Every structure is written in C-alpha cells, then in structure tokens.
Amino acid sequence: MKIVVLGLSLSSAWGNGHATTWRALLRGMAARGHAVHFLERDMPWYAAHRDLPAPDFCAFDLYDGLDQLDAFAPMVHAADAVIVGSYVPDGVAVAHWVQRQAGGVTAFYDIDTPVTLAKLGRGDHEYLDPDTIAGFDLYLSFTGGPTLTRLEREHGAQRAEALYCAVDAARYRPTGALKRWDLSYLGTYSPDRQPTLDRLLIQVARRMPDRRFAVAGPQYPVEIEWPSNVERIDHLPPEQHADFYSASRYTLNVTRDDMRAAGWSPSVRLFEAGACGTAILSDRWPGIEDVLRPPAEIALVDTTDDVIAAIARDAAPLGAAARRAVLARHTAAHRAAELEALLAELRRPSTGTQPAPNIALTA
Template sequence: MIRLNLNIVFLGLSITSSWGNGHATIYRALMKALDARGHRVLFLEHDKPWYAENRDLPTPTYGRTALYSSVEALKDEYAREVREADLVVVGSYVPEGVAVGQWVLEEARGGVAFYDIDTPVTLARLPDGEHGYIDSELVRRYPLYLSFTGGPILERLQREYGSPCARPLYCCVDPELYYPAAAMNEATPETGVWDLGYMGTYSGDRLAKLNRLLLDPARRMPGQRFIVVGPRYPDDYPWPGNVERVEHLPPGEHCGFYNCQRFTLNITRRDMVEAGYSPSVRLFEAAACGTPIISDDWPGLGTFFEPGHEVLIAESSQQVIEYLNGVSETDRRRLGERARARVLSEHTAAHRARQIEQYAMMLLDRARPRAAG
C-alpha cells in the first residue's frame, strides 16, 4: 500500500522557465499532481542566466521551488533536504549533473533515481565519453533509471550499461491546463484559425520533415493558413507567406493555440525515432485539447495512439494535403475526441504521480533490509 506524505526532492533542468526546453512543463505537471496527492515536494533548480531572463513561472504555487547558485551552494543549503527525503530524483541536463548525482548518492538516505527526459540523446553520447549530466559510472550507480523512452531501450540500459533497474516514466499532461475550450465554455477564436500548426524548438534533424509535412503543403495550398512556433530558427529562413511565425509561446497560451488549429503536426527527433517509444509532451497536450494530430511514424507510436483512429500518420506532403482537404469535419472532431479519451485514461500527471509513488516505495522497500542490518 502506498504510504501518504512522501518527502520527494527533484533536481531538474528548470521548472521556472519553459523557454527552449520541454522539461519545465513536465516537472510542473508532476509537482502539481504529487502535491495534490498529499506529498511534500521540493524542486531545486540551478539559477542560470538563460532561464533567469525568460521565467514564465518564477514561483510555482504547488510544492516548493528553490534556486541554487552553484553545486557548492546546493550542498551547503540543501544537504538536509536531500538526506531526509524518501525519494530524490536527479533529472537529465542538470548543470554539472555528474557532480550533483555523485553527491546525492552519497548524501541521500532514502531512494534515489535518475529521470532521463532525453534517453536516446543520453545513450548516443555515452560511448564518446561526453560526460555532462550523467556518465557510465552513474548509470550503474543510480538504483533506478526512470526513462522518458520505453520499449527495448530499457533492456539495453540494464544489459549494456549496467543499470540495476530501468523503468519507463513517460511525459504527461495536466488536464486542468489542456482541454477543448468549447467543452469548458471558454471564449476562444473559432477553431480553424490555422489549418495546420507545429510547435517545437528548432532542430536540424527535424527540419527536413518540417519542410515536407508543413512548409511544402503550405506552398501548395496558398489559400490555407499555417503556423510554426518555437525558438532558434534561422533568421533568414524562407518561410512561405501563409506560414505565421511565433518565436515563443508561454505554456499558459498553449491550450488556446491548440484549440485554434484544425490539425496539429507532431515531428519526432531522429534519436527518438531510432529508439522508438518516445512520445513528445506536445503530443499529449494537443490530444488533451481534442485537437486532431498528424504525426510522423516511429516504433511504438501505436502503443500510445491507434493510427487512423486516434492519430493520423504522414510521411509525405501529399498525405498531409489529403488529410487537410479530405477529412470531413465530423471525422476530424471524432479523431480528436478519441485521442483525448486515450490521454485522459492513461497519460495524465496523476497517472505519472502514482507511478512515482510506486517507484519510491519499491526503492524504500529494497533499502529496509540493509538499514536493519
């Protein structure tokens, strides 16, 4: 049975700023859900200029959030919290994460886990010895490796890299923040402001698919409207005239953004495609809003959404054009409704919070015989 009032500490990339990263919205949803379930939760974030200048949630209202200026300051100011926690979770891309992880493993008396929101990227770098937030030794030392990516990569973490226990912890969505605006009787621009939209930080390995699945259809359908949201795109990129560009959209505006699209596009990074079983948080957010999704294909996608029934798969410009012109309004709405029902039944923050509870109790149960001895 799950013991209530667990004491949980997260050390993550950022919860205060969603600028240029997908970590913040995931941590916000988890923190909020765990707090709602009666747990004491602390999030520790390294105070970095990039995020300090772009904070869209400087003081979350759930749990407790604190900033630290350096690893030494972290050790001086938060050793007690780490030592007394039932569970400490160190996330991927934490600045000086190797030093942080080594310290946490020495200091913590409860369970310790690593949460990798970037597992395929992590494993691609480990063989080259690029040690930033984790190294091969820490993979073996962390008692629990929680992975954003599921499927075969979990066995690989255990077999090839020596993780004692690798388990999935997929991203999730907060249904109080992402929902069909019409169902909540909220005023929002009429659905169809954009025929197709995409949100994602610029990545060179996604650019070819963005061209094929959105920009080329836009050029071939000048009478329809498109939008691309995300930072770091080249300033001189040749956007078609019917493609609106937005550099950054705060999370508070994501729900309205999805509700203003007839369809939304999901594009997966190359590392994630090769690993499979790596759903983007944007995929769940759009589905929770009831917005029909057109996605590239990747191994494991069918374990999250049924192709053709809850999500549409496209690999060519022509397929996208056929969806935009050929799917009836009734079928379009039903597609979004089915995807939303799937997310609400399996992929909310409350589902992930219960998983974290189970993982925490598993680690604490394993530690008890050693403590008794």
C-alpha cells in the first residue's frame, strides 16, 4: 500500500513520545513492503533538536504552514490510506483537508487518547473536534479497553480499534552496558506524573543514599531538589535509550493521570525497557495485566516502601521475563501487521476520480 502520514514529529524525539512510536511503526510497515510518506510541520523546538532529519524507511517532508499542504494533495488523493496523528499543529484544519482530499482510507492515530477525550470534554478542540472524528473511516487508539466503545458511542467514531505503541526490537536490546543505576526513569516532565515520580523514585533515593538512581528527560523545573545520588540527564536521544536501560537494574514506569484513569494505555517506554531486558516497576492501572503480566513480567508498586523492597531483589529474572513477553507480543512487526490488516479490510478500490478542489486552509 501507499500510505501518507501527517504526524506531530518523526524527525525529533525531543520532548515528545510520538517520534519513537512513529519510527517503530513505520519501520515495521516498510519491512512489510509498504511505501510511506511522512509529512511533519516544521516547528522551531523540533528543528533545534532534530535527531532523524532523513529517515531511511520512508519518504519525509517538512511543511511550514497549512497553505503548503496543497502541494501534497495529489499524493494524498492517490494514497491507499492517509493517517493523521494526534497533536498535529492546526490538527482540525489538517484533518478536514485530508478528509476532502483523500481517495482512500482515512484514519486518525491517537497516541494520547485519554488526554484527547479529556480535552473534548472541556470543549478544547486543539487538534481534533467532533466533526473530524466522525469523518475518519478508522480511529486508531493508543488506549484499548472500554475507551474504544466510548469513542464509537459517545464521540461518533465510525470504527475504533486499539493500536498500542511498540518497540523496534532491532534497536532496543540488551547492550551489555555496565549497571550504573539501581533504578532509573526516562520521561519528559509532566506535572501530573511528578508526584508519583517523587514518591516512587526521589523519596526512595533519599532513604537509600547508598543506591544510585537516574532521571532522564527535558523540561524539569529548576526548583526541583534532586538528591545527590540521583543523576539528571536533560535529554537522552533515542540512540542512547538501549544503553540507558541496559545500565539500569530496574526502571520505573509512571503513567499520566488521564491515562491511568482510562486504563489500557501502555507507554512505549514499557516495551522499550522490556526489550532491553530491564526489570520494570510500574504504577498500577486497569488493563496492565493484558499488556505485561504481574508479577512475573512486571512488578507493580504503590508506595516508597514497595520500591525499596523491590530493588533489593535480584532484577535479572524479571527483566528476562519482560524481554520474552515484549518480543512475543509488542514489537513493531506485531503492530505493523495489525495496522496492515485493518487498512486492508477497509481499503477501497481506486475510483479514478480527481482530487477535490483545493480549498484554502486556515488555522
């Protein structure tokens, strides 16, 4: 198939989890023989941290504004499928444009589903509104479980299907790095995650001064007081993730409030850490047992004391079980096969018609 994707970012993983998700999925699609063209809005904060300016697994173009999309209208019309991602700048206008121009299947891939639904509930249509939801043939959701029914019954999605994040198993694997940290965390600062990070890592570090910890990710406020045994890494490029996880005896997964409440919302970090054979400690949320089975494949922790007890144990068996589970169920190859099957089922025969007349886009 020929597939066009308009996503938040492919070229820069700085401050967002979308880039690694798109990279894994699209590498998987390329391996299955599909031709993908990714269109990304050129934003200054990503331009300053562009770690993949020329992907080798898909065609790639930047565009400066909505008016430049018209140049891609023939390609969008000829594609077998066009996928719009969440948090695309001017996403509502982009979605309406895609729905006018596309000649094949149209899909929305929501990598932020619980956040999206919370925003819709507040009347916040930053990148999606009720009309565009109903206009897509397929709503691909980062979140599974009851949320899929809600998307169809309450928000008018024609068809909602879970498409969890995944890991590129060729790039995330044990590297043999020496263990530097007893517990690590990788993630951009988020106000709703910070209390959990404080309880499950920072307080642990204060009570275990002889142990070593690390927190990697940008945008943390300068006023946070980090214990001396917590190493801070401001930004960790994706090519260094595998070494980071391999150097960690345990790593911590912390879920945003909206995603914890919805359940069935596994972070890509779970799969990346697991693929590296790193033992995972996670906060608790509905549906986690459908992703990784506790206590054999992942350890759930609620309190500082839970974490202290966990990291005193041998991490190797838990890390090995996590790796086996991820490679069996959660690689990019698995997700690409799932996406291919959904798009093939909905694929329409070519109509031979011309694209709809271009209508000026406005923010």
